[in-house]
Amino acid sequence: MSTEFRAGREEDRMNIVWNERTARWFADASAYTGYHRRLAAVLLGLLPGRGTLADMGCGTGLIDMELAGHYDRVTCVDVNAEALSFLHTAAAGRGIENIETRLCDAAEVTETFDDVIAVFHGSPEAFA
DSSP states (O other), rough: OOOOOOOOGGGGSEEEEOSSHHHHHHHHHHHHHHHHHHHHHHTTTSSSSEEEEEEEEEEEEEHHHHHHGGEEEEEEEEEEEHHHHHHHHHHHHTTOOEEEEEOGGGGOOOOOOOEEEOOSOOOGGGGG
């Protein structure tokens, strides 16, 4: 089994079909289980939690909304416009103002950040 990953290749992308229904399901599941709140607590034990953060392949940005209060600016990058639209609406609804979104592949981002995350929810077999 190969676990090699190269950004930018279509076959390497995680292919969740984001729409209002799937985005809401993930958000409701996160709220019910506290998963992203707990994941943020773990990540903040590993990251300094200041300055700038980039999430490459952010999807609906559920983890980013949990981390946003610990950073000056959070940049959320994804190739799916519907996921980013959900994130924008959800962040505004929670009064989070320091999240910006980028509709592009992570390989296209050229600026630097204090911290960068890429949270993968799935199994290594997706890369086989």
